[in-house]
Amino acid sequence: MKNSRILIIDDDPDVLTAVRLLLKQQVDKVITEHNPEQIPSILAKETPDLVLLDMNFKSTLNTGNEGLYWLSRIKAIKPDLPVVMITAYGAIDLAVTSLKQGAADFVVKPWQNEQLIGVITGLLSKKDRKRATNPAKSMDSEFIGQSEVVLDLLYKVNKIAPTDANILVLGENGTGKDLIATAIHKQSARSDRPFIKVDVGALTETLFESELFGHKKGAFTDAREDRVGRFEAANGGTLFLDEIGNISLQQQAKLLSVLQNRQVIPLGSNTPIPIDIRLVCATNVPLADLANENRFRKDLIYRINTVDLQVPPLRERGDDILRIARYFLQKYAEKYRKAIVDFDQGAAQKLLRYHYPGNVRELQYSIERAVIMADGEILGAEDLIFSAIEQTSQSQSVQRQLPEEHNLVELERITIANVVEKHGGNISKAAKELGITRTALYRRLSKYDL
Numbered sequence: 001m002k003n004s005r006i007l008i009i010d011d012d013p014d015v016l017t018a019v020r021l022l023l024k025q026q027v028d029k030v031i032t033e034h035n036p037e038q039i040p041s042i043l044a045k046e047t048p049d050l051v052l053l054d055m056n057f058k059s060t061l062n063t064g065n066e067g068l069y070w071l072s073r074i075k076a077i078k079p080d081l082p083v084v085m086i087t088a089y090g091a092i093d094l095a096v097t098s099l100k101q102g103a104a105d106f107v108v109k110p111w112q113n114e115q116l117i118g119v120i121t122g123l124l125s126k127k128d129r130k131r132a133t134n135p136a137k138s139m140d141s142e143f144i145g146q147s148e149v150v151l152d153l154l155y156k157v158n159k160i161a162p163t164d165a166n167i168l169v170l171g172e173n174g175t176g177k178d179l180i181a182t183a184i185h186k187q188s189a190r191s192d193r194p195f196i197k198v199d200v201g202a203l204t205e206t207l208f209e210s211e212l213f214g215h216k217k218g219a220f221t222d223a224r225e226d227r228v229g230r231f232e233a234a235n236g237g238t239l240f241l242d243e244i245g246n247i248s249l250q251q252q253a254k255l256l257s258v259l260q261n262r263q264v265i266p267l268g269s270n271t272p273i274p275i276d277i278r279l280v281c282a283t284n285v286p287l288a289d290l291a292n293e294n295r296f297r298k299d300l301i302y303r304i305n306t307v308d309l310q311v312p313p314l315r316e317r318g319d320d321i322l323r324i325a326r327y328f329l330q331k332y333a334e335k336y337r338k339a340i341v342d343f344d345q346g347a348a349q350k351l352l353r354y355h356y357p358g359n360v361r362e363l364q365y366s367i368e369r370a371v372i373m374a375d376g377e378i379l380g381a382e383d384l385i386f387s388a389i390e391q392t393s394q395s396q397s398v399q400r401q402l403p404e405e406h407n408l409v410e411l412e413r414i415t416i417a418n419v420v421e422k423h424g425g426n427i428s429k430a431a432k433e434l435g436i437t438r439t440a441l442y443r444r445l446s447k448y449d450l
């Protein structure tokens with residue numbers, strides 16, 4: 001109760017004052033509002049844990065019952081937010097209808113203070129219990145999802161994370177492998193030790209060893225001082241090797257030897273350093289392709305893959321698409337200070353029908369772009385534009401001509417588009433060819449609206 005925020009909407013100022021006085025000592029914040037029209041913008045700014053909503057506004061809208069109408073709006077914006085209806089004596093039928101439409105409970109005016117407090121505490125503790133048992137919410141890295149496939153994945157994460165097993169996280173680009181790797185670390189016995197991530201797919205042959213194993217000053221021309229390798233930096237904690245499927249056979253041999261011997265020898269040194277790490281690897285290459293002898297050593301697969309976790313593509317997650325879309329909508333509406341609160345029917349249909357070759361990352365960028373561009377409170381289908389880059393990676397692509405004039409910005413834009421197309425949308429390979437990190441490439445894709 002003490003940390004909770006309560007929002008109360010009633011057009012009777014006496015009710016607002018009475019509730020404020022009653023609850024102000026008991027909860028963290030009481031937000032009062034007499035005009036229900038303000039609900040969407042309040043929900044865009046505030047994060048209440050519970051709403052008290054009048055059932056009988058003196059209606060200006062012709063919606064049958066305005067209380068029910070605003071209940072449905074709140075539920076559309078925040079489906080999990082408990083709403084308690086405040087109803088007049090004699091309107092019990094309506095109150096029951098509200099329960100069927102998603103209200104958590106109702107209280108009858110005038111109420112007994114203890115009764116109101118009882119209803120609120122009951123609902124808040126129920127919410128806490130739900131949060132504690134929902135694996136999606138117990139990961140504070142917020143892997144949003146309630147679909148069968150995601151709950152199944154999160155169940156496995158919860159089970160495997162506390163063990164020290166090496167884990168291989170599989171899944172298409174942008175499905176959330178990074179989030180899963182972070183969650184594994186946070187739920188492990190090593191959670192208070194370092195979590196070190198290395199994008200091994202983007203490392204050149206020369207950088208690979210010095211980045212992972214470290215080097216001594218003078219070990220090679222550019223080694224001006226000693227450098228601690230990422231294995232050593234992760235000692236006692238978790239080492240996350242991303243894009244493991246893209247490393248060369250030579251790099252695989254070096255990695256295997258370190259994992260077998262459980263020690264690293266920095267370049268230019270003779271002294272082995274013992275390492276104690278939990279290894280989590282990720283790749284967008286399907287396991288069957290990885291297991292192809294020419295591409296990846298089987299013995300290394302067995303080493304890194306005590307257990308594998310498959311992160312499903314977004315298009316297989318059903319309504320999670322809308323849950324994640326709403327999460328990003330709220331996030332970016334806050335970031336860009338927009339009063340956008342929801343999607344209309346058409347937008348929701350468009351979101352559900354699209355196939356998301358770029359998965360959650362593509363959804364994220366589309367929502368961010370829509371929030372920046374849109375003006376109203378509700379996003380429509382026309383506000384949602386999916387990335388041209390992802391579309392072209394699916395189809396045959398045509399290389400863009402480099403322009404005659406030598407404008408560097410334009411050259412960069414076209415080069416990036418060409419290289420990404422050349423690699424069929426594979427960001428890691430494109431970043432490697434361009435000589436920049438994947439994060440830098442994503443930033444540029446967003447900058448150029450590709």
Ligand SMILES: Nc1ncnc2c1ncn2[C@@H]1O[C@H](COP(=O)(O)OP(=O)(O)OP(=O)(O)O)[C@@H](O)[C@H]1O
Nearest residue numbers: 142143144145172173174175176177178179360361
């Ligand atoms: N279920 C989810 N809920 C909320 N955000 C998510 C979810 N899954 C992914 N994201 C977000 O989507 C973006 C891409 O996720 P992430 O980087 O983890 O994907 P990835 O599979 O590691 O991608 P890549 O294969 O390109 O490395 C991130 O901003 C991440 O926070």
